[in-house]
Amino acid sequence: MFGIYIHIPFCLKKCAYCDFHSLAMKADDVPQKEYAMAVCEEIEKQAALRNLRNKKVESIYFGGGTPTLLEIKYLELILNSIRKNFAVADNAEITIEANPETLTIEPSHTTTASAGRPYRTIAQNFNRLSIGVQTFNDKHLKTLGRIHSAETAKKAITAASDAGFKNISIDLMWGLPEQTINEMETDIEEALKFGVQHISAYQLTIDENLKGPCKMWKLPDDELSRRMWLLAHDRLVAAGYEHYEISNFAADRYAPLGLSMTQKFRCKHNLNYWRYGEWLGLGSGASSFLTEGVTSLHLTTAKNIPQYLRRDFTYEIEEISQKTAMTEYSFLALRTFEGIYLNDFKNRFSKEFNAAYPNLSKEWIKNGLARLDGNRLSLTIDGMLISNELFGRL
Numbered sequence: 001m002f003g004i005y006i007h008i009p010f011c012l013k014k015c016a017y018c019d020f021h022s023l024a025m026k027a028d029d030v031p032q033k034e035y036a037m038a039v040c041e042e043i044e045k046q047a048a049l050r051n052l053r054n055k056k057v058e059s060i061y062f063g064g065g066t067p068t069l070l071e072i073k074y075l076e077l078i079l080n081s082i083r084k085n086f087a088v089a090d091n092a093e094i095t096i097e098a099n100p101e102t103l104t105i106e107p108s109h110t111t112t113a114s115a116g117r118p119y120r121t122i123a124q125n126f127n128r129l130s131i132g133v134q135t136f137n138d139k140h141l142k143t144l145g146r147i148h149s150a151e152t153a154k155k156a157i158t159a160a161s162d163a164g165f166k167n168i169s170i171d172l173m174w175g176l177p178e179q180t181i182n183e184m185e186t187d188i189e190e191a192l193k194f195g196v197q198h199i200s201a202y203q204l205t206i207d208e209n210l211k212g213p214c215k216m217w218k219l220p221d222d223e224l225s226r227r228m229w230l231l232a233h234d235r236l237v238a239a240g241y242e243h244y245e246i247s248n249f250a251a252d253r254y255a256p257l258g259l260s261m262t263q264k265f266r267c268k269h270n271l272n273y274w275r276y277g278e279w280l281g282l283g284s285g286a287s288s289f290l291t292e293g294v295t296s297l298h299l300t301t302a303k304n305i306p307q308y309l310r311r312d313f314t315y316e317i318e319e320i321s322q323k324t325a326m327t328e329y330s331f332l333a334l335r336t337f338e339g340i341y342l343n344d345f346k347n348r349f350s351k352e353f354n355a356a357y358p359n360l361s362k363e364w365i366k367n368g369l370a371r372l373d374g375n376r377l378s379l380t381i382d383g384m385l386i387s388n389e390l391f392g393r394l
């Protein structure tokens with residue numbers, strides 16, 4: 001599969017834990033037109049240079065940053081440029097990330113839930129919305145440095161649904177500083193009230209290079225983290241969600257007749273990452289994974305917004321060795337409950353998984369950390385709980 005990722009590196013405020021490439025500024029100061037036009041130019045250049053024009057695009061994902069800080073006309077400009085340069089599938093998943101405050105306040109340009117119409121315009125252009133709620137607890141939102149309140153988040157989800165979005169995902173974060181297991185449970189119960197199609201529940205981690213108050217945060221120890229992950233798993237699965245990746249859950253409730261709902265509401269774009277599919281990342285700081293001939297490449301655009309606005313597109317290019325590719329492929333696939341299709345591994349690398357990693361799967365299976373189901377090797381719940389340790393063995 002082939003997907004396109006567009007990075008919009010602007011936010012209204014920098015969150016205390018954030019190590020993404022994003023710059024905080026007032027909504028009216030975002031260089032919307034200049035940035036959108038630079039992205040369109042990069043699309044043209046990369047499509048031609050990397051010989052991608054005939055690639056069928058099955059997912060498009062606008063992430064950030066806060067993509068909903070761009071006016072709809074600039075989001076449309078970028079979408080149109082993608083359609084002009086690539087063959088976008090009729091059923092492509094087209095996602096936009098949004099922060100609740102950009103969906104409920106009314107800055108001069110904007111996407112407002114209260115006004116309704118601009119929100120509906122987003123729904124006409126994007127068929128999936130991913131809202132960064134993180135928690136419904138105002139105390140924790142404040143610690144995290146988020147600018148929305150629990151109330152704003154709730155309004156944003158309701159307004160998205162009212163505006164016609166049929167595929168809404170919300171991000172929750174757990175393992176927050178001083179968060180109790182009861183508080184986490186309340187977050188999950190709140191999220192369940194909305195009946196959204198997808199929930200991502202990520203553990204908060206702090207990059208060691210980050211500075212500021214987050215250095216002083218008391219995060220849960222291993223035992224509490226284990227209990228929290230299990231709580232998310234147990235409660236969301238009991239509520240009818242499919243736990244399909246370590247941190248991701250797809251609704252299993254509104255399946256139209258004859259359609260597999262779980263397939264429908266899994267995030268196609270992220271599944272492509274976990275299945276080691278190709279994607280083209282565009283925008284300042286975006287990364288790509290492409291295969292050219294027999295070589296796979298990671299490309300990263302320079303994380304420098306002024307340089308990007310000058311159309312000075314420079315890339316860090318890393319050729320991926322076969323050994324690294326096998327490792328990446330394996331740990332990404334093992335993040336999903338579907339796991340590794342061993343015949344696919346063999347087709348791709350001309351080598352059996354067991355030859356690449358002698359005795360590993362045997363040991364994991366013996367210890368109850370993995371299971372073999374025909375041609376598929378996947379982690380069990382016990383394996384998922386120590387997945388980082390297991391991935392270190394690949």
Ligand code: SF4
Nearest residue numbers: 011014015018064065
């Ligand atoms: S909204 Fe997201 S990208 Fe922006 S600062 Fe916060 S965590 Fe980072």
